[in-house]
Amino acid sequence: MIAVVIPFFQRQPGVLARALRSVAAQQGCALPLRVVVVDDASPVRARDELASAPRGLEIQLIEQANAGPGGARNTALAALGADVDYVAYLDSDDEWSVDHLANACCALERGFDVYFANHLQLGAEVAAFERGGRLDLARHPALEAPAGPLHAFGGDMVEQIVCGNVIGTSTVVYRRAGRAGQRFRTEYRRAGEDYLFWLELASGGARFAFSTAIEARYGRGVNIFAGVEWGSPAFLERTVDELRYRRTTLAEFACSAAAAAEARAAIERLRLAHAGGLLHVLRHEPGAAPRALCRYLHVDPLGLLKMPWLLVRAGLSGAASPC
Template sequence: MSAGQANSTRTIAVVIPFFQRAPGILFRALQSVFAQDLPPKTMIKVYIIDDSSPVPAEAELSGLAPVPNVTVQVDRQPNSGPGGARNRGLSLAEGDGADFVAFLDSDDIWLPTHLRDALQALDLGHDFYCCDNSREGAFDLFSQDVPLLADKGRALVDRATLLDPKGPVLGFAAHALDDEFVTGYLSHTSTVVVRASRIRGLRFDPDLRSASEDRMFWLTAVLSGAPVAISWRCNVICGKGVNIFFAAHDWNAPATLERIGCQLLFAEKLLRMTSMTPSRSAFARDRARTKRREYSFLFLRTLLRGRRPPMASFWKLLQHDPLLPLRMPPLFLTVLCDRRPQARQF
């Protein structure tokens, strides 16, 4: 932090997309924001983007005790998905001149030191920060489910600077983790805090409404040259509200087909990025092959069962692969004839 920064008030914009069917979920998330142990001269402005939620955001604000350094703004919009809601929050934050942007899903909560820890790492010259998290019923620690992050980042220490042994917290120079962010999912949304100037003008891809829009955002920011800090402190607890991704794994649910369609579209978009190296392109091609097979199987399975499949992703995929309808029947048969259990784990 420079001397000028130390003498001026800094603002963290907290962007919360909101669409929930049960009351009390957003209230808990906001309580965790209000409970943040902030450094001096730090303000929080919360942007709640009510994405036409069945439970109105305003109803969740009553009963919250005011905090001097926290303000809340609610903005209601037609439903556009979490990425579209975050984009609205980013526009508001940019217009208000925020110094940092923190993302929080409405069913997640922060531990009180989350933002303080993030600012400490960002003030050491980093632009992108993320930390460990837990999700009841899925994983105790996200890092232990990701081989690259397991064992406190042992696989990464040779290219990192130790920022704090407690955690630990590791810092990485610009482009040191480009390959890892392209080929892996390293940061859950509610753990991410970024320097606002680094992501000015960057937005979540509305085409990837059902999956991978956050991953595309993170890797685009990192590929632009953002130095990254990763903390192994578990400062985020993920909840169980409405979740487009985790709710889309039933083969009979249209949302599952849309999820896989967006994952295929993500791979197709990766292949067309100018920053793709041979190894990154190989990853994207393999990802596209896998998701194309899964998508084709579920799409034709839906038709054969007399139901109309959702078409939002289909039309977007045709722009990248006009021959997709011709590829689908043989891919369907490939999955149908493959009796290995792992062949149908999607």
């Protein structure tokens, strides 16, 4: 059994139906499917959207107070029964290619624990693997598989995620055995929630396989990052969340020298970005500055020692542009 986990929070009707049609259209997958849709207090009710769901698709609907995408996925994970072998993630505004689950099963049945695939991000004409340029296929052995261009991930996945993540959430399928209790860290809702889940899988010894084929197309739905303008209070909040994520990777996962160096460099970049944003807020929304500074110091107390220098650097570099 494959459980397809879909967190749902949308403002426009018809989005969920497209995702469900892509699930129902899967070919070559012998395992039965069960879709778990978690309505995360969505303005458009999932119950209404399911009226147009494809026939024959087993769907379980759970409704809850808003907890964010990670919280919604956690609710679905907690509801899964012992008959579930694999868990697949699909965001409600994304769609799969017809061979996605067949390719995933091909890899997982060969002993791999986690599968992911190439994908097209919103508005992109070039696939994510090619755009990012972070995968050298010569380092990742090809698997003889009739289902498609599959590869065993041959590097250090923790280092890969920390230095340049290649995993798209809506392409992930993983083996549930031994991982039934793993959950998303919802306190990282604005930054790193998904990455930390993959890092926990990797640090736990999971073997990864992937496909270079485009197996997911990301759609235009509700995005928690939409409308976040540079220098706004929301920008400062997101920067602090990213800083918290990077500090966590450094403390818990960055074992290799390259991963540790990247985590430290990212922390310095985020400190400077926050200082620039804080200068902008001080000029344009001074009333929001004390709360933003307190939140920052709660996450990065040592940053207080560097704050005067960071503010000077931000001002000199133009990071605090009044525009």
